[in-house]
Amino acid sequence: MNRRQLLAAMTSATLIASAREGWSQANTPFKIGALNPITGSGAAYGTGMQKTIFAAVDEINGAGGAAGRKLQVVADDDQSQPQAGVLAAKKLIEIDDVQALVGIWSSGVALATIPLANDANIPVMVTSGAPEITSPKINSKGLVYRFNATGEGFGQAFAEVCAREGFKRPATMAFNNASGVGTVEGFRKAWAKKGGEIVEAVVYEPNQPSYRSELQKILSVKPDVIVAGSYLADTTIILREWFQTGETQKWILPGWAANADLVRAVGADVTEGLLVVNSVSNETSSAFMSYDAAYRKAMNQSGADNVYAAMAWDMVVVLALAIEAAGPNAEIAAINAKIKEVTNPPGAMVSSFAEGKNALKVGKINYEGASSSVDFSATSDLIPDFDLSVIADGKINRRYIVKI
Template identity: 30%
Template structure:
């Protein structure tokens, strides 16, 4: 064989190899690694997130995917433990080769994982954990949050509480970042709006997360005779608390009761009519309070698929997928640095309307929803919300924390 013939043959083999491999490479999915609570008393939060993310992924894939590639979701159980979440994130990045990360239900877990992100080199979209720290003093370029944080939630709640007529306030919350930060920010915002309020220093109740017996804490608060009570328990803990509080007559004392995330549909479904009327419930998203075309589609499709109204965790995961889709398309790539650049300052369509990630700290400018419990919703089998207030994310989001250094 002549040198010319050999060169021609090698070129043909190389071209054939490239043609054979190109379709396979184009079909490689974009891998999304999700870390949620999938076991224990708060496992329903992880299940709702799975449903929301899966719904969005199926919609995107049915329309051809993103950049010609399908989306693929891998979920792991973080168990509410920072060490476990860090281990899983490392496994997903180094072994499973995920392109992006999402999830995190616990503020404590988020505070443990976010500082590790620069080593992992992948963006994380927080869809639930509310501690201000991860878009504040712990911020880094890899961490984004699409959900309402404690400052945003408490700003809205305090505005309502200031007009409630209650002067003497106490709290019951989980004994970790979320419970303590909820009380801290609620107190600060309430004091600013109503300087004559009394914020009790004794009889504050902080049971451990996952506690089963809340009666000592209920008794302590009742003995302090407050006018108002902020309750930041969540998930199965809040369900257990409400049932035990009903038995103790807690809700018949005339307190102004504010449940930080009480309007989670996971909680309302579990409690049914055991959730009392006339208490204020907060939530990061309320499926019945947004009249956008995207929300109408989301709620209708979700109910048809899962036979339940969507929770805020379902909406958060659903919206995160569309945020990543918009960022991939803007970047024209799944390269982490390009995706991060695309996400920072990105405005995209969400069920709650146009949503923007602030460049300075990567916090979404989104407001909470608060409402007063009313009669049972017979169709959805949960308490209805009345006097619903959707707060403007721009107005309830404080300035970028000076300690945040990207």
């Protein structure tokens, strides 16, 4: 082989290798790790979240995939526990080679697994409320996106409800973790801005058979309402013991602790009159209609019953739109850089992956989601609307929307 033939062969080999590399990236599935609370305190929401993630992926793949790449889901149960979440996340990242983690519900699980995702340089999308999750210390690489309000945001909503309902002497009870304490601390700050004071505050440890001593401390100061940063299991015990005292003050509970499972666990008499505050889906949007149809098909119930599943739907769509915007050969860092670009204004308003995919051919887009408008703040947080519901005759009925 002469010099000219050698150079031609080398050039041809280089072009083939480059083409193969581009083909490989563009045609290799993008793996999503669905890390959801199938068991544990978040079990009422986790299965719906997981099935919604699969449904969203099916819709995106049916539209041709993102930037020519099919999405693939690898699912695991974090058991609503940090230790189990870490083990599941390590498997998803190190063995399954996922390129993003979506659907983390518990703040404890989020705080425990984000360092693993940071080390792997992959995005993490959560519904968790602990304020520190998106702090510069935890979200040091800008890879974490919160699709729900912070605990502080819930606290502000609780304060709005307290003021609107005319309460004057609130007390707080908080589960001793980042979410529970963060929620009641957010309430304390918001209530103080309204000129109010909290008459008593108790932080309690989990997994106790009884909370009578903590409850008696609260009841001794005669509050007119008790604001709780709690979960289903501990709320069940606390409300049973409160009902046995014969006291009649009101309770304001987060929606994840006061749902149909709580009514079934303690009965309609105990839950009568409970006030429930929750973030609510973007129910008038086209995106919600698509999500709701998928959720009804998967779970045989309304999508409005599981706001976290609506958030999971948006996580997948946003990730797919970011992949589409970044292009077929984009690395994860380039995809991550597009997440806020496809969700925040300016840009053409879109409500589905297919719509966004077409609009990206001519310019920027602004995804309007099923769970909220999905406009991320500088700290990668969202601010959805809230509602106040009241439990009456065992039914949870919305009374009004709360904006903060």
